[in-house]
Amino acid sequence: MAVTVPAGVMLAVGLWGVDRGGMWRDEAVTFQVARRTVPQIWRLLHGVDAVHGLYYLFMHAVLAVRPGEVPLRLPSVCAAAATAGLVAALGTRLGRPRVGLWAGLLYAVTPMVGHYAQEGRSYALVAAGAAGATLLLVRAVGSASGGAGRSWWAYGVVLGVTCLLHELAVLLLLAHAVTLGLARVGRRVWRGWACAAGVVVVVLLPMVAVSRAQSAQLAWVREPDMESAQELLRAFVGPASGVYWTCLVLAGMGLSRVVGRRAGELTCAGVGAPLAVVPPVMLMLMSQVAPLYVDRYVLYALAGAPLVVAAGADRVAGVVGRLRPVGRRVPTLPHPRLRSSGETPLAPRDDSPHDDGTSIAQPPPKSPHFTSPLVTLTGALAIACAFVHQLPLLREDRSPDHRPDNLAAVSTVAARELRPGDPVLFLPSHTRATALAYPGAFRGTRDVALAVTAPASGTLYGTEVDADVLRRRLAGIDRVWVVAARYLLDGAEPRRPADRLKLAVLNERFALSERFVRDRVELRLYVRRTLATDSPVLPAGPPRPAPR
Structure with missing residues (x-):
């Protein structure tokens, strides 16, 4: 129950509104790349997006069954549910069932988790893999020898994937x-972990070499600052103020047990705190030299925060139980027949030395705690209140307009307004994702700047003609539909020379006739100035809205 309930809640939250009626650009990339042939995907990875290669191949198999927006997001929904269950399993193993239940539920109701549970990208799957690898680490350390080969191999395989x-x-x-250091494990544990970690690094090196050559893709990333760190902290523990401050106080209580009482003992805080803190901090520090930090890249670290918060809540429950002894207490005296051996039925010990002279001490007997089911239920109800408090954020996140752009809305207007043979210009080239994700809306139109299609060229959006050819093509038309990123039309300078040329030709030779606004991507109709009235390129009046 401690594992299945959080997984079920996360599954329900993930399925709620999963068909929101539109993909945004990153999801559109997943959708159109995954529907290519395997050789075409393999060719693409040599030039761009190698970091997502395994995910694209996985989604190729998923979308081969049934292409669509819901199948695109279902793997993320299932991965988020699995992560909630794994977080609960960690809390149960490191603490007690109610700690696992609370940690798993906290993970499930966190708005950041719900957001990426409905993204057709790899981040929820990465979070599930990270939680699974962490659970395997805990099991490997807690095994009889602390260095069992099968446990470490399983850990290495999951973390490598x-x-x-x-x-x-x-x-x-x-x-x-850091977790192993806080637990003060023996040499044999360090040796097993180091072997597994070494295999992971060796397997990853080829991808690092390829993706390093593709680092221009991250030219838009900026250096993180203190505000970035504060935003991530709030996203990890809950953006609503009441939830945020409550969780911070409980996390502070949980951190009091970051180090185990005995060597080799793992605690919720000792596992959760390094998981939540180390990856984001390291990525932010690295980004001061070469910007790499984006919050979704460390989504997997969020799993550590609920463990620490739940451990703090359990500690508060124990204090309250000692102050007001109501309910059933766990017996702390050993059974009479076990007193001679010094063991108790609650915490058998294995301090026998290993071949390297070290020993793995088992966790000490649990101190008396308030274990009434009412306490567990009270904690679950408190998390339900946190969910209700943050429900407006979760509901807003289910709207397609809450994403950076809504390509389905643009394609709806395009399907209504465009006619076969109409010339279309995409500015910049990545807005061509609209036509790649929703080709029916642009069927029969002419892509003025396109030279080679995306699948044939091994690129995300296709290759475009050079400046001279583009000028000749634009010189022969009197009207052109433009699918454009709004920031460029508002005066921003395009990065690519080809996009600067497109914008320059539009401003010099064409005038805006109609404008359809849809968040960050717009559909506009331009006509040649000799055929148009003297109107400015950017109209002063309000834009004509696209129908919803």
């Missing part, structure tokens, strides 16, 4: 190293 889904998950190794 996770890093292949997104290479920045490799920072999880640093978090796990």
Whole structure:
């Protein structure tokens, strides 16, 4: 129950509004790339997006069954549900069932988790892999020898696949190293972990080499600052003020047990705090030299925060139980027949030395705690209140307009307004994702700037003609439909020379006739100035809205 309930809640939250009626640009990339042939995907990865290669191949198999927006997001929904269950399993193993239940529920109701549970991208799958690898680490450390080969191999395989889904998950190794240091494990544990970590790094090196050559893709990323850190902290523990401050106080209580009482003992805080803190901090520090930090790249670290908060809540429950002894207490005296051996039925110990002279101490007997089911229910109800408090944020997130852009809305207007043979210009080239994701809306139109299609060229959006050819093509038309990013039409300078040429020709030779606004992507009709009235390129009046 402690594992299945959080997983079920997360599944319900993820399925709620999953068909929001439109993909945004990143999802459109997943959709159109995954529907290519395997050789075409493989060719693409040599030039761009190698970091998402394994995910694209996985989604190729998923969308081969049934292409659509809901199948595109279902793997993320299922991965988020699995992560909630894994967080609950961690809390149960490191603490007690109610800690696992609370941690899993906290993870499930966090708005940031709900957001990426409905994204057709790899981040929810990476989070599931990271949580699974962390659970395998805990099991490997807690095994009889602390260095069992099968446990470490399972850990290495899961973490290796996770890093292949997104290479920045490799920072999880640093978090796990801190966890082992806090637990004061023996040499044999360190040796088993080091072997597994070494295999992960070796497997990941080819991807790092390829993706490093593709680093121009991250030219838009900026250096993180203190505001970025504060925003991430609020996203991890809850953006609503009441939830945020309550969770911070409970996390502070949980951190009092970041180090185990005995060598080799893992605690919720000792596992959760490094997981939540080390990857984001390391990525932010690295980004001061070469900007790499984006909050979704460390989504997998969020799983550590509920563990620390739930541990703090359990500690508060224990204090309250000692102050007001109501309910059933766990017996702390050993059974009479076990007194001679010094063992108790609650915490058998294995301090026998290993071949390297170290020993793995088992967790000490649990101190008396208030274990009434009413306490567990009270904690679950408190999390339900947090969910209700943040419900407006979750509801708003289900709107397609809450994403950076809504390509389905643009394609709806295009399907209504465009006619076969109409020339279309995409500015910049990445707005061609609208036509790639929703080709029916642009069927029969002419892509003025396109030279080679995206699948044939091994690129995300296709290759475009040179400046001279583009000028000749635009010189022969009197009207052109433009699908454009709004920031360029508002005066921003395009990065690519080809996009600067498109904008310059539009401003010199064409005048705006009609404008359809749809958030960050617009559909506009331009006519040649000799055929148009003397109207400015950017109209002073309000734009004509597209129908919803």
